[in-house]
Amino acid sequence: MSSSRITVYSAALVIPVTAPPLIGGSVAVSGDGHILHVGERAWVTSFLTAEGLDFTEHYWPGVLTPGLVNAHSHLQYTGMADVGREQYDGFDEWAAAFSVSYDRGHNWQADAAAGARMLLANGVTSVADIVTDMEAITVLHDAGLHGITYWEVMSWDTATWREKGRAQIISELDQIPATPGAGLSPHAPYSLDTVPLLEIPDIVRQRGRRLHLHLGESSFEGERMHAAGHSVDDDAQPWHFAGVESFRALRALGFGTSATDFVDRLGVLGPDCHIAHGVYMTARDRALLRARGTSVALCPRSNAVIGLDPPPIAAYLREGSPIAVGTDSLSSSPSLDPLADVALLHRLAREQGYTDRDLPERLIAAATLGGAHAMGIDVGSDRSGYLAVGALADLSFFALPVGAIDDTITTLVEHGAGTAAATVISGELVWAGPDWTGPRPHVNTA
Secondary structure, three states: OOHHHEEEEEEEEEOOOOOOOEEEEEEEEOOOOEEEEEEEHHHHHHHHHHOOOOEEEEEEEEEEEEOEEEEEEOHHHHHHHHHHOOOOOOHHHHHHHHHHHHHOOOOHHHHHHHHHHHHHHOOEEEEEEEEOOHHHOOHHHHHOOEEEEEEEEOOOOHHHHHHHHHHHHHHHHHOOOOOOOEEEEEOOHHHOEHHHHHHHHHHHHHOOOEEEEEEOOOHHHOOOEOOOOOEHHHHOOOHHHOOOOEHHHHHHOOOOOOHHHHHHHOOOOOOOEEEEEOOOOOHHHHHHHHHHOOEEEEOHHHHHHHOOOOOOHHHHHHHOOOEEEOOOOOOOOOOOOHHHHHHHHHHHHHHOOOOOOOHHHHHHHHHHHHHHHHHOOOOOOOOOOOOOOOOEOOEEEEOOOOOOHHHHHHHHHHHOOOOEEEEEEOOEEEEEOOOOOOOOOOOOOO
């Protein structure tokens, strides 16, 4: 490591996430893009000076956090914002509008690149990006973002899957750039037959990759209950002995099993898998996610646009479920700013009766470490999602006045959307807004 390449980013408030917030804190970054020290500014700078290490310091009068993690998005749909600007009366109405726009044809590569630039301008350094068209497969690699590219798998019936689907999906998975990471996204329990859903996790796990799927987004996936309050299945033969070909067939046969229980029986869930939405979930469903170590990326603004119920955020928090934050795409959301979803989650949690004072800090953790944990990038030599020695120097700066710590964090949660001032990935400044007072970006993202 060259001492001349040490950079110190100081701020009026530094929020490490895995350590207490610091008024007047600093993050020292080594030349290889990893964090060298985190602490009070006086300690960090005096330590470097005492060691005889040269460094360049940049001070920001606002807030410094770990880079935001968008745990669920479809960047290729950035050009479909006309769909996301409307309000719908349920999933079917939204899906019809989506299909009309999708079928018009788009430049998926250009749209995905535009979405990546929007992420950087909102302080996002890592993303779980689901890709449906091969033209957009390299967007994270090309933009220098961290995270995982998930190739979407949908609409395979058992016969076609056995004939050519498995081989095709393996070939497509191998085309995803290894950097930053790759995985498969079996779209949803209702869009694939049982056999593909059984085999996709094996394909992924044999290669040490990751899984990500939509689950509990539509009311169709929720558990069907008797008026007496217990599952329809309580009085019937367990569905997994009935040889059902798909989740839709299961419903047609009268089983009330939830989609969460369905995919769990197929071995889809696990610590190497995270789900998006998690709206239509019973306490039993949420307990299954916890038991399997499966995180849920909450996308409340997307749910609201489509006309769905809000996610049960208060229950997730009370029960200790691992949560993350996602924006979904511009085809169902007003922006790609995770802090706008954080603000809505804050309001929903209070409306649902969550009164604990820790709510703002827990939501900031969900939008950083929670998303990194969902994708498994919170561990290893290139870990991220928090500010600590040895982690990647993925940093986000926000133009907010700094006062008392609790008040400032609450302001970031409730009003932080649109305040991103600069974004650093692996120690390199990759985006800076007009209010940024430090150096200009090393990477041209215009």
